Every structure is written in C-alpha cells, then in structure tokens.
Amino acid sequence: MIRDELLDAVRDAMATLGVEPLPPAVVVERPANREHGDWSTNAALVCQKIAARNPRELGQALADVLSADPPPHVESLDIAGPGFVNFRLASTWLYDVLAAVITEGQDGYGRLDLGQGKRVNVEFVSANPTGPLHAGHGRWAAYGDSLCRILARCGYVPHAETYINDRGVQIQRLGESLAARKAGQEPPTEDHYMGDYIAEWAQEMPDGVDPAEWGMQRALDDQRQALAAMHVAFDTWSSERASVEAGHLESALQRLRDGGFVYEQDGATWLRTTDFGDDKDRVLIKSDGDATYLLPDIGYHENKYERGDLIIDVLGADHHGYVARMRAALQALGHAPEDYEAIIGQNVTLMRDGAEVRLSKRAGTMIEVRDLVDEVGPDVARFAYLLQSIDTSQTIDIDVLKAEASENPVYYVQYAHARVHSIGRMAAERGIDRVPFDQIDLGTLVHERELELLRQLSTLPETVESACRDRAPQKITTWVRELAAAFHGFYRDCPILRTDVAPELQQARLWLVEASRIGLAIGLDLLGVDAPEEM
RNA sequence: GCGUCCGUAGUUCAAUCGGAUAGAGCAACAGGCUUCGAACCUGUAAGUUGGGGGUUCGAGUCCCUCCGGGCGCACCA
Numbered sequence: 341m342i343r344d345e346l347l348d349a350v351r352d353a354m355a356t357l358g359v360e361p362l363p364p365a366v367v368v369e370r371p372a373n374r375e376h377g378d379w380s381t382n383a384a385l386v387c388q389k390i391a392a393r394n395p396r397e398l399g400q401a402l403a404d405v406l407s408a409d410p411p412p413h414v415e416s417l418d419i420a421g422p423g424f425v426n427f428r429l430a431s432t433w434l435y436d437v438l439a440a441v442i443t444e445g446q447d448g449y450g451r452l453d454l455g456q457g458k459r460v461n462v463e464f465v466s467a468n469p470t471g472p473l474h475a476g477h478g479r480w481a482a483y484g485d486s487l488c489r490i491l492a493r494c495g496y497v498p499h500a501e502t503y504i505n506d507r508g509v510q511i512q513r514l515g516e517s518l519a520a521r522k523a524g525q526e527p528p529t530e531d532h533y534m535g536d537y538i539a540e541w542a543q544e545m546p547d548g549v550d551p552a553e554w555g556m557q558r559a560l561d562d563q564r565q566a567l568a569a570m571h572v573a574f575d576t577w578s579s580e581r582a583s584v585e586a587g588h589l590e591s592a593l594q595r596l597r598d599g600g601f602v603y604e605q606d607g608a609t610w611l612r613t614t615d616f617g618d619d620k621d622r623v624l625i626k627s628d629g630d631a632t633y634l635l636p637d638i639g640y641h642e643n644k645y646e647r648g649d650l651i652i653d654v655l656g657a658d659h660h661g662y663v664a665r666m667r668a669a670l671q672a673l674g675h676a677p678e679d680y681e682a683i684i685g686q687n688v689t690l691m692r693d694g695a696e697v698r699l700s701k702r703a704g705t706m707i708e709v710r711d712l713v714d715e716v717g718p719d720v721a722r723f724a725y726l727l728q729s730i731d732t733s734q735t736i737d738i739d740v741l742k743a744e745a746s747e748n749p750v751y752y753v754q755y756a757h758a759r760v761h762s763i764g765r766m767a768a769e770r771g772i773d774r775v776p777f778d779q780i781d782l783g784t785l786v787h788e789r790e791l792e793l794l795r796q797l798s799t800l801p802e803t804v805e806s807a808c809r810d811r812a813p814q815k816i817t818t819w820v821r822e823l824a825a826a827f828h829g830f831y832r833d834c835p836i837l838r839t840d841v842a843p844e845l846q847q848a849r850l851w852l853v854e855a856s857r858i859g860l861a862i863g864l865d866l867l868g869v870d871a872p873e874e875m
Numbered sequence: 876g877c878g879u880c881c882g883u884a885g886u887u888c889a890a891u892c893g894g895a896u897a898g899a900g901c902a903a904c905a906g907g908c909u910u911c912g913a914a915c916c917u918g919u920a921a922g923u924u925g926g927g928g929g930u931u932c933g934a935g936u937c938c939c940u941c942c943g944g945g946c947g948c949a950c951c952a
Contacts, residue, residue, distance in 0.1 A: 365893095373896065382894065385932060395932060421895045422932050468952075510952065531951090608950050619878080619948085626950040633952045657946040660879055686880060687945065727900095728888055732881060733945055740887085740901085747914075749900060755914050762912055799891085806891065818889060821899080832916045839910070875914070 341801075342413065342433050343368050343379070349411040350381050350425075353402055359387045370799070377418070377426030378433070384423040395423030434794035435782040441797055441855040442777050450800040450862055454808060455496030461648025462488050465567070465574075466503040469559040470514040472537055473566045476656065476688040478709040479734065481572045482725035482868070483685060484654045486813035489866045494808040499647045501576040503640065506556055507584060508633065514559070515552025518542045522551075537708075566709040570718050571868060576647065580636055588639030589631065592673065593624065596638075601672040616668035616677075638669045645675065652681045652811075657733075660684045683811055685730045691737035707738070716741045719869045723750035726817045726867050749821055753864065754872055756824035759831060760857040761873035766837055767850065774850050784845040789830040790852060796826045797859050804866070813867065820863030827856045 346368045354362055366383045384399030391398050399419040406425070407417050413433035418426050441449050464484025467477050488498035517533040520526060521542035527534060541558050545551065567573070583589070596602050601612045607627030611634075614621050624635045644651050651670075655662065663682040670680050690697040690707050697707050713721050715738060724736055727749070741748065767773075785791070800819065807815040835841050836849045864871040 367891095367894095369891065369894080371895070372890085372898090376895065380895085382933095385894085388932070424895070505952070508952070606950080610950095623950045628950080630950090632950070637952095657880070659947085659952095661947045662952095664878095684880070684946090689945095732888085735887075737887085747901075751914055752900085755912085759912060759915085766911055802891070809892075814889085815891090818899085821889095825899085828915055829917095831911075832913095835911065837911050875912090 342429070342436070342798075343802075346379055346381070346411055346414075346427060349406060350383050350402070353405040354383055354387060356405055357391065357398070357401055359391050363387065363390070371424075371426065376420060376424070378429040379427040380420075380424045381427075382424060384419075384425060388423070399423040399425050431786065431791055434791055434798065435785070437794050437798040438782060438785075438852065438855055439777070441858055442851060446858045446861050449858060450804045451493055451495075452801065452805055452808070453495035454805065455491065455494050457495065457497060458650060459497045459499065459648045460491055460650045460652060461499045461501055461644045462491070462652045462654065463501045463503060463644070464654035465563075465572075466505075467563060468505050468510055469556045469563070470510050470533060471535060471559055472562045473709040475690050475707045475709055475712050475736070478570065478712060478721060479688050479725045479730075480654050480656070480685055481567060481570055481709070482722045483730055483813060485572045485868050486722075486726055486816070486866060487652075487654075487811060489868060490804065490808050490813060490816065493804055493866060496808075499576065500574045501578055501644065501647065502574050503578045503580065504560065505580050505633075507580045507636070511552050511556055514555045515550065518545055518551040518555045562710075566713070569710060569713045570721065578640065578644075580640065583640045583643060584636050586643075588643045589636050590639075592639040592642050593635060595642075596624075596669070596672055599672055599674075611665075611669060611672070613665045613668035613672075616671045618664040618668045622665045622669075634665065634669070637666065638673075641666060641670060641680075642673055645679075650679055650681065652683060654683045654685060654730075657684055657686050683730060686733040688725075689733065689735045691735060692739060694739075712736075712738065719750050719754070720748055722867060722869055723748070723753075723817065726813050729812060729814050750869060751875070752828075753820050753824040753860065754870070755875060756827045756831075757857065757860045757864065757871045758873060758875045759827070760853055760860065763836060763850075763853055770837060772837065772846070772850075774854070775847055777851055780848050780851055781844045782848055784842070784848045785852065787830075787834050789826075789833045790849070793823075793826040793830045793852060793856060796823045797855055800859060800862065807866075816863055816866045820860065820867070823856070823859050823863060827860070830856075 350366065350368065351362045354360065362383070363386050365386045366381065368379055368381050371377060371380045384395045384402055388395040388398055396419060403417045403419050403425050406414075410417070413429040414427050415430050416428045420426055444451070462484055464480045465473070465477055467473055484500065488500050491498040513532050517527040517538050518541060520528060520532070521539050522545055527538070541555060544558070545554055593602070596611060601615065602624065603610050603612065608623050609625035610621045611624050612621050622634055623632050625631050641651060663684070666682070667677055667680050671677055692707070720741055724741060725734075728734060803815055803819045807813060830852070834849060836846060836853065841849070861871045
C-alpha cells in the first residue's frame, strides 16, 4: 500500500531529524482538498513539541529530507498551512491501484484480516412472536445483515442469530387476543394486542387449536416471510423455550450463585449487577417464584458464546437500559466486558401521506416490513435503511421512496453497474476482446475522470476497515455512491467503444471498466443489495 | 430529576479513531445526447454545524454548560 510506504518514509526521515519513535498520532492521509496534493502527513504538527521546533520549520526539514530520496511515485513535496507536508504523486500510483483491483478481483480486493478468524455472534431483529415485523425491525434486519457481510470481509467469522421470545405472558396475551376476536369480542385489556392483523388471523385460525401456540407460529411464519422478502437470512433462530429446556437458565443461575453474586431480599432473588457498574441490582426471580425476563436472557447469552468469541446485540433504543445489566451479568459469569457489545439503534419514523405512522404492535396502525418491501422492493428498502448512521433516528417517507423511485440513490448505483455490463455486451457484439492486463499501456489513462475513478477505487480497503471498526455500514453506502458518481462521470466523458478511440486507450479503459464493476459489485454485496446486469 | 442517543444547506443525510476552503441526493434555477444506456453529465443558488465557554498548532468531531428533540429509568418484556 502506498500509504504504508509513505509512512515508512516519513518515519525514516523523522528519525534522521531526531524524532524516534514516531508518535502514533502521526498519519499519512488524503487531504480533503485535492489541491493539497494526493497524500499528506501531519508529522510536523504532531512532533513539534518533541522536536521543540516550529511546525513549519520542522515540516520544511522533513520535506527536505524526503526530497533527497523520494518515496515511490512521489513527484514533488511541499509544505502548507500550519505545517502539513503534502505529497504529489505521479499517476503511476493509481495504475498500481488498478492492478491491485484487477489481480485481487471481486473476492480479494478490499478483503482484510482484521478479525483473524475471530467468531462474532451478531443477534438482531429478535422480535416478539406476537405479530408481524414492523418497518422499524427492517432497519435492524438491513443493518445486522450488512454488518455480518462487512465483518466477514474483514476476516471475522460472523454468525447471524435472532432470538424468539416464545415463552412468557406476551404469548398468552396473543392467544387471548385472538380468541376474543374470533368470538367477536374486544381483547380483554389494553395490554392485549389490538392490531388489524389480530382480526385477520382470528379469521384464519381453525377451531380447536391452542390460540397461543397457533398465533405464535402464525407470527413466526409471517416474520420468516418478511425477512426472506428482504433477503435477510439467519444462521440460527434461537428459541427461548428451547434454551430454557436445555438448562441454560439453571446453569447460569447456579454459576452466578457459585460466584457469590446472588442474594435473597424481600422474597426475591437478586443479582448484584452493581458490582460491575450497573446503577442498581436486578431481580432474577420474583417473589412469586417466576423468573424475570433477565434470567433466561442471561442463560441464552452465556450459551451464545458457544457460537462466538464476541457477542454483538443490535438493539432498539428502548432497550438501552438493558445493556449495563447484561454486561454485568456476563462479567459475573467470567466474560471480559469487551466480549459483549451492544449496538443501540435509534428509532425509525415512517411517513405516509405526509403523516407519521405509529409503530406499535398493540396499537391499531402499523406498517409492516412486508408492506414496505412489497411497495418498493428489497433493494430500495435496504439501501434506504443503510443510508445513514444507526446512531441517528431515521425518517423514511414511503411516498418519497415510491415517487422518486427512478431517482432513488440505489438505482443510481445499480445503473452504473448495469452500464458496465452494457459495455461488455456491446464490446462482445463488436468483437472487441480485452487483451491480457499485463499487456496494457496504462500510461494512456490520463483523463481526470479516469484518475478520479481510480482514486475512489483506492479508498475501498480503508473504507471497509472503517465501516467494520465503527460498525457503520453507511460508510459503504456513501463509498459506493461516490464510486457510481465517478463512474458516471467517466462514462460520460471518456468514450470506450466509439470508433475514434485509439486501440491502446480503448483497452486500458476496458480494464478500468472492469475494475469499476468489481468495486460496484463489492460495495453492493456488502450492503446486501442486488447488482443487476440490466435494468 | 437521572441516564442515553441526537441537533449540520429549504429538506433527507455525509464528513477518514481532532485536520487545511464542512460535502452529496432531493427540491429550485440554467445548460448538455448524429457514435457506449439521458435512471446520466455540467453549472448556479443554498451554512454563525442549536447558543455560549473551554482544551488544542487545529474542533461539526473532545470537555463543561444551557436550549430543543428521541428513548429509557419495574419483582413488564
């Protein structure tokens, strides 16, 4: 990587100036403004105190040392602003990028080994089996699935998992709600389920079945279909009931007792989560003898470590108070705090007809994931979900997604991919074959559009790394949109198959198109969005 | 009240673990197809990054404080 070569050169040069070792804050990065060069380093700024020198003066000294024996591709060096040293590179460095994309290919380019095979269990969606998935669940589905794809590309071994709370009062209430509707009555209390789907399902429900069991299976079928429609697949659907029957609850409780973290008070059994930073202790077993939801959850999480060295829970904002107690419980069971990670996703607000649609399974109105996916398709839905950070609340206006379908950002990216394949088809029609890459004269690629495309491709590895480290799929979304923009600009200004294009240039551009295809396909794949050859 | 996530162009959002002149889409306005797909391209306009203070060579980003919003604060799940 050019970046590492430049940093090594900076390190050597700073050593000759008496600064050794180089502080880790010293980086080689891309200036936000291209006029500042291709790469720059903040070494002089970071080291000014160590070296006891004015940063501009130190920067000048650094530039002088580097100029005496320039790193590869470096054409010129200058010092700018408060003391940045800027590198201007010959476009040969971008030809190396093109070669890397082509030789490493769709499978290898931007594939990293951050994880070194570490297993990561990612739990997401985990909706109660009491109704259809609403559009808010769609966000966790799109996010979790994309995160798993990014983790896999970075050398982790992800395991996508979802949890079914098929045990407890909410299932009973579902059954009672269905039974009441079937009998033509209102559900008995406000804590029962009111949605339109209850009435529909009550009509479907055969006589003589257990309403609770039947309703839960009905809800699960519905959820499975919705997730399939979104193209989200799980490695494991974990059942709370099965987990408890397997003894996970008891074994966790026993180990917590053995560790001395459990005590009795007011007739209830408590876990001393305050030992691990929670703000109050938590009840494991109520005074009536029933376990709270927390205890089976602890047993389940403990069991998840069989399927991952690191556990990630993707949770809605309404669960953020849950994180401290779960982390505390897992620490009490001997797990390091960094082996449990909770990602708190903020809420989704859906707009339709200019008004907010309330997302509640118990209220009468809701929008199901299936409705959204049916209306706009899985690609539009997923791309929309992954357009922004999970840390911010999101507003999705269904009317906008539908009305602007043709101008939707996902089509902008997919169109770029389809154009690539269109070029391939046209080339085949005209009998134009690509000659082997090692016979190409890359020096013909001098157009700013071509170079910009290569610059964008060069940033994929660091973008993937950043998206993985920050658990931030939206960085991939942004990147692939920028790549599509670079490709569309190139396509517009740089003819490839036209008869007036010189053969050497045509060949180089065909390989650049192939590199673009690889980049677009990787980006879309990491988002779980289809990369169509025709639209 | 306590905790937590936010507040960036008319709007929806970006912004490389603190970098230089804060960028895109949509909407608005003005242009661009006789050779490959116009679902595209080019340009114009649009900002006191909620207010104030601090740390730093450098703050949208970190700290404090105030304002505004979401979500929590059960022997519910």
